[in-house]
Amino acid sequence: xxxxxxxxxxxxxxxxxxxxxxxxxxxxxxxxxxxxxxxxxxxxxxxxxxxxxxxxxxxxxxxxxxxxxxxxxxxxxxxxxxxxxxxxxxxxxxxxxxxxxxxxxxxxxxxxxxxxxxxxxxxxxxxxxxxxxxxxxxxxxxxxxxxxxxxxxxxxxxxxxxxxxxxxxxxxxxxxxxxxxxxxxxxxxxxxxxxxxxxxxxxxxxxxxxxxxxxxxxxxxxxxxxxxxxxxxxxxxxxxxxxxxxxxxx
Amino acid sequence: xxxxxxxxxxxxxxxxxxxxxxxxxxxxxxxxxxxxxxxxxxxxxxxxxxxxxxxxxxxxxxxxxxxxxxxxxxxxxxxxxxxxxxxxxxxxxxxxxxxxxxxxxxxxxxxxxxxxxxxxxxxxxxxxxxxxxxxxxxxxxxxxxxxxxxxxxxxxxxxxxxxxxxxxxxxxxxxxxxxxxxxxxxxxxxxxxxxxxxxxxxxxxxxxxxxxxxxxxxxxxxxxxxxxxxxxxxxxxxxxxxxxxxxxxxxxxxxxxxxxxxxxxxxxxxxxxxxxxxxxxxxxxxxxxxxxxxxxxxxxxxxxxxxxxxxxxxxxxxxxxxxxxxxxxxxxxxxxxxxxxxxxxxxxxxxxxxxxxxxxxxxxxxxxxxxxxxxxxxxxxxxxxxxxxxxxxxxxxxxxxxxxxxxxxxxxxxxxxxxxxxxxxxxxxxxxxxxxxxxxxxxxxxxxxxxxxxxxxxxxxxxxxxxxxxxxxxxxxxxxxxxxxxxxxxxxxxxxxxxxxxxxxxxxxxxxxxxxxxxxxxxxxxxxxxxxxxxxxxxxxxxxxxxxxxxxxxxxxxxxxxxxxxxxxxxxxxxxxxxxxxxxxxxxxxxxxxx
Ligand SMILES: Cc1cc2nc3c(=O)[nH]c(=O)nc-3n(C[C@H](O)[C@H](O)[C@H](O)COP(=O)(O)OP(=O)(O)OC[C@H]3O[C@@H](n4cnc5c(N)ncnc54)[C@H](O)[C@@H]3O)c2cc1C
Numbered sequence: 086x087x088x089x090x091x092x093x094x095x096x097x098x099x100x101x102x103x104x105x106x107x108x109x110x111x112x113x114x115x116x117x118x119x120x121x122x123x124x125x126x127x128x129x130x131x132x133x134x135x136x137x138x139x140x141x142x143x144x145x146x147x148x149x150x151x152x153x154x155x156x157x158x159x160x161x162x163x164x165x166x167x168x169x170x171x172x173x174x175x176x177x178x179x180x181x182x183x184x185x186x187x188x189x190x191x192x193x194x195x196x197x198x199x200x201x202x203x204x205x206x207x208x209x210x211x212x213x214x215x216x217x218x219x220x221x222x223x224x225x226x227x228x229x230x231x232x233x234x235x236x237x238x239x240x241x242x243x244x245x246x247x248x249x250x251x252x253x254x255x256x257x258x259x260x261x262x263x264x265x266x267x268x269x270x271x272x273x274x275x276x277x278x279x280x281x282x283x284x285x286x287x288x289x290x291x292x293x294x295x296x297x298x299x300x301x302x303x304x305x306x307x308x309x310x311x312x313x314x315x316x317x318x319x320x321x322x323x324x325x326x327x328x329x330x331x332x333x334x335x
Numbered sequence: 336x337x338x339x340x341x342x343x344x345x346x347x348x349x350x351x352x353x354x355x356x357x358x359x360x361x362x363x364x365x366x367x368x369x370x371x372x373x374x375x376x377x378x379x380x381x382x383x384x385x386x387x388x389x390x391x392x393x394x395x396x397x398x399x400x401x402x403x404x405x406x407x408x409x410x411x412x413x414x415x416x417x418x419x420x421x422x423x424x425x426x427x428x429x430x431x432x433x434x435x436x437x438x439x440x441x442x443x444x445x446x447x448x449x450x451x452x453x454x455x456x457x458x459x460x461x462x463x464x465x466x467x468x469x470x471x472x473x474x475x476x477x478x479x480x481x482x483x484x485x486x487x488x489x490x491x492x493x494x495x496x497x498x499x500x501x502x503x504x505x506x507x508x509x510x511x512x513x514x515x516x517x518x519x520x521x522x523x524x525x526x527x528x529x530x531x532x533x534x535x536x537x538x539x540x541x542x543x544x545x546x547x548x549x550x551x552x553x554x555x556x557x558x559x560x561x562x563x564x565x566x567x568x569x570x571x572x573x574x575x576x577x578x579x580x581x582x583x584x585x586x587x588x589x590x591x592x593x594x595x596x597x598x599x600x601x602x603x604x605x606x607x608x609x610x611x612x613x614x615x616x617x618x619x620x621x622x623x624x625x626x627x628x629x630x631x632x633x634x635x636x637x638x639x640x641x642x643x644x645x646x647x648x649x650x651x652x653x654x655x656x657x658x659x660x661x662x663x664x665x666x667x668x669x670x671x672x673x674x675x676x677x678x679x680x681x682x683x684x685x686x687x688x689x690x691x692x693x694x695x696x697x698x699x700x701x702x703x704x705x706x707x708x709x710x711x712x713x714x715x716x717x718x719x720x721x722x723x724x725x726x727x728x729x730x731x732x733x734x735x736x737x738x739x740x741x742x743x744x745x746x747x748x749x750x751x752x753x754x755x756x757x758x759x760x761x762x763x764x765x766x767x768x769x770x771x772x773x774x775x776x777x778x779x780x781x782x783x784x785x786x787x788x789x790x791x792x793x794x795x796x797x798x799x800x801x802x803x804x805x806x807x808x809x810x811x812x813x814x815x816x817x818x819x820x821x822x823x824x825x826x827x828x829x830x831x832x833x834x835x836x837x838x839x840x841x842x843x844x845x846x847x848x849x850x851x852x853x854x855x856x857x858x859x860x861x862x863x864x865x866x867x868x869x870x871x872x873x874x875x876x877x878x879x880x881x882x883x884x885x886x887x888x889x890x891x892x893x894x895x896x897x898x899x900x901x902x903x904x905x906x907x908x909x910x911x912x913x914x915x916x917x918x919x920x921x922x923x924x925x926x927x928x929x930x
Contacts, residue, residue, distance in 0.1 A: 099340075115887045158376060271384055274425035277376045278368060278438055 086196035086233075086256070088131045088140045090165060091186055092124040092147045094156040095206040108305050111206075120156050122269075123201025125163075126262040129269040130231060131199055132164035139233045142166050144193055148185055150174050154285055161280035162272035168285035169193075173297055175290075181297035183215035188293035190220060195257065197239075202227050202261040213261035223254040227263040339390050339644050341382025341451045344889060345693065349700045350374070350447065352877050353870075356704065359441060365711040369441050377429075377440070381448045384424065385455035388417050393456040396597030397764045401538075403589045408537040408599045414459060418540040422492030427463050432474060435486035442629070442710075446636055446703040450696070453640025454647075457768045458597035460640075462495055464633055465535045469496025469547050471626035473566065476614035484572055485545055495541050498630075499530040499548040499567075499603060500623070506532075507781055509620065510559035514550040514605060516612075524612065526550055526567055526584070526605040532775075536601030537586035543578040544569040546603065548610060549619050556617065564619035567610035584608035594767030627776075628729045632702065634776045635732040638740030639695050641769040645740075645747030646688040648762055652751055653681055675750075683903075684750050688743045690900040693893075694867035695736045697874060702728045720801060727790050727798040728866070730782035735863035737772035738779060744769045783855035786862070787840055799837065806830055806869050813872065822875050825901045826868040829908040833865045836912055843918070853919035861911040868905045871897045 096102055096111070097119040103112045120128075134140035145160035147153040148171040157168035171185050190198060203210035217224035225241035229249065232240045233256075242251045244263045272280075290297045318324045328335045350356040357371040392413045399411035421427070430445040431437025452460040470489040473481055473496075488494035505511035514528025526548060530536075537544065546567040555561030570578030587602040614622045653676040660666075661677040675681045702725055709721035744765035748755030755762040773779045790798050810830060813823045836858055844851030875897035878890040885891055 155372070155376075158372070162376060162380070271388075271420065271424050272376075272380050273423060274377065274380075274429060274438055276425075277373065277380060280376070281368065281370070281373050 086134075086140055087142045087144065087193065088134060089144050089146060089186075089190060089193055089195040089198045090124070090127050090131045090160060091182075091198065091200045091212070092128060092145050092156050092160050093121040093201070093204045093206075094118050094147060094149060094153045095121045095204055098122060098205060104306050104308050108307060110303065110306050118152065118156075120159050121201050121204045121206075123203060123205070123262050123264075124160075125269040126264070126266050127199040127201055128160045128163050128165060129267045130228075130262060132270075133267065134197075134231075134233065135164065140197075144169060144195065146171070146186065146189055148173065148177055148182055157285050158280050159272065161283045161285075162277045163270065164276065165283075167283055169288060170285050171288045171290065171293065173290050175297045176299050177297055178299050178301055179209045179211035180215055180300060181290075181295070182212050183219055184295045185290060185293055185297060186212070186216050187219040188295055189288075190216075197233075197257060198222075198259045200259070200261050202263055213259055217259040220257075220259065223258040224260070225252055225254050225258060226261045228260050229263050229265040231260065231266070339386060339454050339647055341378070341385055341454075342643060342647075343378055343382055345696065346378060346447050346450070347375075348874075348877075348889075348893075349697050350443070353697055353874060354443075354700060354704050356441070356443060359443075359704075359707070363707065363711045364713065365439065366441050366707070368439070369444065374444055377444060378447060380424075381426065382451055384421070384426070385451040388420060389452060389455040389459050392417055392459065392597075394761050394764065396456065396458055397594075397768075398758075400596040401589055401599045403586070406537070406585050406587075407539070408586060408589060408601070409539050410599065411597045414597060415539055417459065418462065418492075421463065425491075427466065427492035428490045430467070431470060431490045432486070435474075435482065436490040441703075441707040443700060443703040443707050446632070446700060449633060449636040450640045450643065450699075453637045454644040455640075456597075457637055457641065458595045460637065461595060461598035462535045462538065462540060463492065464637075465498060466492070466494075466496040467633070468498050468626055468630045469545060471629055472498075472547055472564070472622060473613065475625045476564065476622040477566070478613075481566060481611065481613065484576060485566065485568075488543070488576075489545065493541060494543040494545055495535055495538070496545045496547065497533050497535050497603075498623075499533050499536070499546050501530060501532045503529065503531050507778065509549060509562065510557075512549050512551065512562055514548065516550045516552050516563065516565060516610065518553070519609070522611075524550075524552075524565060524610050525607040526565060526610045527607060528605050529587070530603045530605070532590065533601045533603045534598055534775075536599060536603045537589075538599050542570070543572075546584060547613065548605070549623070550605075550610075552616055559620055561617055562619040563616050564613040564622045565610035566613050567605070567608050571609060582608045592771075594764070594770055628725060629706070631729050631733040631776050631782070632699065632706065632725075634772050635695075635699055635736035637772045638737035638769065639692065639699055641740035641765050641772070642688065642692040642695065642736075642743035645744045645762070645765050646685070646692055648760075648765075649685060649688060649747045649750040650676075652754075653685060656752075681750060684746045686896065686899045687904065688746050690871075690896045690904060691739050691867065692743060693874070693896060694870050694900060695739055697870035698728075698863075698866055699732050699736060701870065702732055723794075723798045724801040726793070727786075727802055730777075730786040730790065731859060731863045731866065733776065734773075734779035734782040734859055737769070738860075740772055741766065741769040779859075780856060783859040784852065786859050787844065787851045787855040791837065791841065796841075802866070803834065803837075806865075809869065809872070813876070818879055819872065819876060822872045822897060822901050825905050826865070826872050829861075829865045829868050829905050832908050832912040833861055836861060836915060839916060847919070849919045849923055853922050854915040857911045857915040861908050861915070864905055864908050864911070868901065871900045 097117040100117050105112050131143045143165040145157050145165040146169045147157045154170050200213040227244045228241045229244050230242035237256050238253050240253055242249050359366045360370050396411040402409040428437045429440050430442045433439040466489050473485050516524040548565045548567050549562050552563050571580045571582050573579035583606040585604050587604045590600040654674050656675045657672040658675050661673050666673045666677045705721035705724050709718050709725050712718045748762045751762050754760050810827045813819050840851050840854050878893035882890045
C-alpha cells in the first residue's frame with residue numbers, strides 16, 4: 086500500500102510570533118520555520134507502517150513556496166521515499182490545499198492519506214475533512230491509534246470528547262493525526278544524508294488544474310490583549326471566596 | 336537555569352558568512368555531500384537532540400553522578416538511553432571514514448555539533464569524545480586487521496574507546512610511565528600496571544570498551560622514547576568479531592570529583608590483560624601526537640560550549656531579575672525596580688562573555704576548516720599550509736577557549752548573584768564542569784610551552800608565518816577603509832605587540848630557556864586575544880556590509896560586540912605585553928625553600 090503524507094511548513098513552535106506592523110498578517114521573514122508538529126506525527130506513522138511491512142512506499146507532499154522543499158527533505162530524512170512539491174507563492178487556504186491534494190491523490194492512487202489534524206499556524210482543522218469529501222473516501226480524524234487489517238479495512242481509535250472511539254474504515258481512506266498517535270523520531274544522520282538523494286517532483290497548481298486563489302479575506306490581524314497583572318491572595322480561604330464571589334466560577 | 340537553545344544563527348554566520356563553508360564541496364571532492372542544505376539539516380537535528388535529550392539530563396546527572404560497585408559503573412539515570420538514541424541517530428559516525436561506515440563529513444561540522452553537545456551536557460560528550468580520539472589513533476596507526484576489527488564498532492558507537500595515558504606518578508611527564516607489556520608467544524602482549532583518571536574507562540553504555548594504552552616493552556629505552564601504544568579490549572573479540580573472553584582489565588574505583596560527575600573517571604588495573612601493539616615499538620608517543628591535535632581542539636570546543644551555555648543563562652536572568660534603578664534614572668518605571676541588564680557592571684559581564692565567546696567560535700571553526708583542508712585538500716601544498724596553521728593554533732584554541740569557558744561560567748554565576756551559587760539554578764555546575772577542561776589533554780600551561788617551545792621554532796618560524804602573514808596583509812588592505820578604522824587600528828597595535836613579543840621570546844629564550852617558560856602563558860593569551868581581534872575585524876566587515884538587510888538586528892549586534900571587544904577586551908594585550916617583557920628574574924629569583 087502506498088501512503089501519502091501531507092506536510093506543512095509553519096513558523097516553529099518555539100518562536101514568539103509577531104504581528105506585522107501593518108496588521109496584514111504575522112512576520113515570517115527571518116523567522117525559524119519547521120514542519121507542523123501534527124505533520125511530523127503523520128510522517129512518523131507512515132514510517133512505522135513501512136517498517137511494519139504495511140506500507141510499500143511513502144510519498145511526502147508539501148504545497149507552497151520554494152522553501153517548502155526543505156520541509157519535504159525533513160520528511161525524507163525521517164524515512165519518506167520521495168517528495169512532491171506543489172509550488173506556488175499564493176496564500177493557500179484549506180479548500181485550495183484540499184483540492185490540490187485531491188489532484189495529487191488522483192495521480193498517485195495511494196491507499197491511505199495521512200494529514201495532521203490541524204496546522205499550528207492557522208489552526209483551521211479543515212483540510213483532512215475537505216479532502217475526504219472531495220475524494221469521496223472515508224475519514225478517520227484525531228487518530229490516536231491505527232491498526233491496518235488484512236481485509237482492506239483499518240481500525241482507527243479517535244480522541245473524542247470524554248474518551249476514545251474506535252471506528253472501522255475501508256481503504257482507501259483519509260486519516261488526521263492527534264498528539265498521542267506516536268512520538269516522532271529524531272532524523273538520523275545517515276537518513277539526513279540519504280534524503281539528499283531522494284527525488285522531489287515539482288508541480289504547479291496549473292499542472293494540476295486547480296485554481297488556488299484564496300476564498301477568504303483577512304481583514305485584520307492583531308495581537309491578543311496583554312494579560313493584566315495578577316494579585317496575591319493571603320490564604321486558601323480568600324482564594325475560594327474570590328473564586329466564588331468575584332469570579333463566580335465555583 | 337534557563338533552557339539552552341542551540342545558537343544556530345551564530346553557527347551559520349561563522350560557517351557560511353565568515354568561512355564560506357558552502358564552497359567546501361567544490362574545493363574538496365571528498366566533501367561533495369556537505370552541501371549547504373545538508374549541513375543545515377544536520378545542524379538543526381543535532382541542535383534539537385541536544386536541546387531535548389541531552390540538556391534535560393545535565394543537572395540530574397550532576398546531582399546523581401556515576402555509581403561504582405565491584406568493578407562495574409552505572410551512569411546516572413537516563414544516560415544509557417540517551418546514548419542509545421545518540422548512536423541510533425548515527426551521530427558518532429559524522430566525521431569518520433566512509434570505508435568504516437562513517438559519513439565522511441567535514442570535521443568543521445563535527446566541531447559545531449560538539450559545541451552544542453558540550454553546551455547541553457559536557458559529561459555526556461566525554462563518552463563519544465574519547466571514542467573519537469581512540470578512533471583517530473587506530474585509524475592513523477592501526478594495522479589493517481585492527482582497523483577492520485575495531486573501527487566499524489567505534490564508528491557506529493556500539494563500542495566505545497578510551498585513552499589510557501595517565502598513571503599515579505605521571506600525567507604531564509609520560510616518560511615516567513611504568514605500565515609494562517610482556518610478549519605472548521602468539522605475537523600479542525600482556526599488560527601489567529595501573530592507569531588513573533581514565534575517562535569512560537568503565538560504564539554501562541555498550542557491550543565492549545576498547546582501551547588504548549601506553550606501556551613499555553621489556554627492551555624499551557628509558558623515558559619518552561621507550562613508550563609503545565597498545566589496544567586492549569575489555570572483551571576480546573571472538574572469530575566473528577563479537578565480544579568474547581573477559582580480559583583482566585578492570586575498573587578498581589571511580590573518582591569523586593569537582594565536576595563532570597556523570598562522566599566516569601576510572602582507575603584501571605591491568606593484570607596481564609591481553610593487548611596488541613598499535614604502530615611500531617617505542618613509537619607510542621608520536622602515535623598519540625597525531626590524534627592529539629584533534630583531541631585538543633575538541634577540548635577547546637568544550638570550553639566554547641560551556642561559555643555559550645553560561646552566556647545564554649546569564650542574559651535570560653539579567654533581563655528578568657529586577658534590582659535597583661538604572662544610574663541615570665528608572666528605565667522601567669512601571670516595575671518595582673529595573674532589570675539588572677541596565678547596570679553597566681552587569682553589561683560589562685555580559686558583553687565580556689558574549690564578545691569573547693563569539694570570537695572563540697570564529698577562531699575555532701576557522702581552525703576546524705583548515706583541519707579539513709589539511710587532510711582533504713587535493714593540492715598537497717595547500718594541505719601543508721593548512722596543517723601548519725592548525726599545528727600553530729591548536730594550543731591556543733585548547734588553552735584560550737577552555738580558560739574562557741571557565742571565566743565565562745564564573746561571570747555567569749556572578750550575574751545570578753547568590754542564586755548563581757545555589758545548585759538548583761545550574762550556573763555553578765558550569766563552573767565545576769568547565770574547570771577540568773583547563774587541565775586534561777595537556778594542562779593549559781603545557782599548551783603554552785608547546786606553542787613557545789615547539790610550534791614557534793618549527794621550520795624557523797614557518798608555522799608562525801602562516802598566521803602572521805595573512806594578518807599583516809589583512810591589516811594593510813583594510814586600513815584604507817574608513818569604516819574599519821575603529822577595528823583595524825587596535826588590531827594593528829596588538830599585532831605589533833605580538834610580533835615584538837615573538838621576536839623577544841625567540842631571542843631571550845635561546846639565551847635562557849626560563850625566559851621562554853616564564854613568558855609562555857602570557858604570550859599564549861596575547862596571541863589568542865590578537866587572533867580574536869583578527870576574527871572580529873573580519874566578522875565586523877561582513878556585518879557592516881549587510882547592515883541594511885538586518886530585520887532581526889543580528890548584524891547590528893555583531894557590530895556592537897565588535898566595538899566592545901576592540902575597546903575593552905583587546906587592550907589587555909598591553910598589560911600582557913608589559914608583564915611578559917618584564918622577564919623571568921622576579922619569578923625565578925626566589926629559592927624554593929622560601930616559598
Ligand atoms: C576528570 C579527569 C579526566 C581525565 N581523563 C583522562 C583520560 O581519559 N586519560 C588519561 O590518560 N588521562 C586523563 N586525565 C589525566 C589528565 O590528563 C592529567 O591530570 C593531566 O595531564 C595533568 O597531569 P597531572 O595531573 O599528573 O599533573 P602534573 O603533570 O603533576 O602537573 C601539575 C602541575 O604542574 C605543571 N607542570 C608539569 N610539568 C610542567 C612543566 N614542564 N612546565 C611547566 N609546568 C608544568 C602542570 O601544568 C600542572 O599545573 C584526566 C584527569 C581528570 C581530572
